Each structure stands twice: as C-alpha cells, then as structure tokens.
Amino acid sequence: MELQNKRNIAKNIFLDILCFTLGGILYGISVSVFSEPNQIAPGGVTGISIILNSLIHTPVGTMALILNAPLIIWAIVELGYKLVVKTIFAIILTSISIDVIAMFIPPYQGDQMLVAIFAGVTEGAGLALIFRGGTTGGTDTAARLLGRRFPHFSMGRLMMFIDLCVVVISAIVFKSVESAMYAVIVIFVATRLIDAVLYGTDIGTGKMLFIMSQKSQEISQAIISQMSRGVTILKSKGAYTGKEGDVLLCAVRKYEVYRLTQLIKEIDIDAFIIIGDAGQINGEGFKENGKEEKTLKDIIKNRKRKE
16 A cells, blocks of 8 residues: 555656646747737736836746745745645746747747737646646735735635736836737636636536545545635445445635645545536635625634624
C-alpha cells in the first residue's frame, strides 16, 4: 500500500509538471504572440505587466513575476507554504515562458478580431491545463486572499472587479477604447474555454461532490474550517465488500472545485471523488430567496446572535 501511494504521488507530480509546462507554453504564446504586440491587456497581473511594458518597456514575464511576489508572500502567510507551492512553480514557469517565447516566435499583428480570439483560445487552453494542478497567481490568488478578508464578496465578483479595473486602465494608457473591448473578448473566450475543459460544456451554477474516504471525518472538518462550506454525511454500505462507511456530500461554486479536490488529496490521496453539475443551488451559503450568498461563517455568526 505504501509503495502504491508513492507511485501515485510520483505520477501526480509528473502529470502536474507536464500540464504546467504545456500550459505555460500556450499561455506564453497568448501573451507574447497575440496580446502584448497588439496592446491588449486582458486583466490580471499579466495585463498590468503588458501596460507597464508599453510605458517603461519592461519584459512582460519578468514584471509579472515581480508583481506576483507580494501575492506569493501574502498567500504563504495566509494559507501556508504547502497550499501555494504549486502556484509558485506555475507562476515562475509561465513568467519564463512569456519572455522566452517572445524571443523565438514572431508576433502576429493582423486582424484584431483574430488576435483577440486566438489570444483567448491559447490563454484559456493554457490556464485550463495549469488549473488542473495549480493556479497562476495573479487575479485568482488576489481574489482568494481578499475573499478571506471580505467574505461577503464572492470570489467571482472580486476577480471580475480586478480584471475590469485593469481593462479600464489599459483603455486610458493605450488611448484606445477598442483595445479594452478586445480585451473583454479575450477574457470571455478564455473563461468559456477554461470552463469547457475543466467542467464540460454543460455548465451549471455550481458543482456537487460525493467523497468516499476512510478519513471522512478529517476531510469534513477541513472543508468546514478551511473553505467555509457545509458538508452532509451520508451513511453507505459497499456492495462488494459489505463494509459500512460514510459518503460526504458537498456543494461548491465552480471556482472552488480545484481547491476542494486538492484539500481532499492532501488528507487522503486515495479518496474516491465524484464531481457532478448542480444546475441551481439555493439555501445557506448560496443564493437564498434572491438574497446575496453568505459564507458558512456568516451563517454561524447570525445563528449565535439569534440565540
């Protein structure tokens, strides 16, 4: 069993490195071949780096790495080193890819609509590969960290707000409204492709996970404490083994799936996880009768006040 666990860990590390490498190359192509030469800043740290490149001619990849450094330190302090080590690796790899590819592949400066579409496709494909094992820092990490300070804002809204600010600034710096409009197209195409690759084309408002593990109690406590999500414990019995156990049921937002699966694997690498679409989620922690969503921490605080 121990040997099998080591093999599984080695396999996962190899797949992560492979996905990060391919994803980094595609992301580098998106930035160096399409976005940066055509003054399109599609949000995030990379978008800020493209704007700075236009103003002071700093390398986009190098500047992205520098801008991500404070976020990495903040993430280590808030989340711990183990939860961000893959993110650090992905940030370094994508930053290097952007600058290296800029030296070897000539930029495309043809039809702007084609530029926006292919920038979105290559960015979405690259990020989807990276998101299978980590993140690229930037907007995602900033939104997640801000979400811990301001839990009443959803991560999706925080990411959208940050990206929107970068796009608006790019329109001012590049003195072109069209540049900002093309950036919105890049963001839209990339986001749709990421969702299609990671979650399939039939996308609902959330995801529903069934988790089977010998360490169900530890996993449920980790989900509640670290993700502020509720867990339902269902009693089960294996048809083949006849053994009784627990199945954990947890509903999350789409952007939380990666973090949740990583959290589960850190506790039990052999955990069996089923992920399905949840077309609509109503109730505590999500939309409730048209009201804004609340985190589990908010719900607990409100209940204590009532008591």
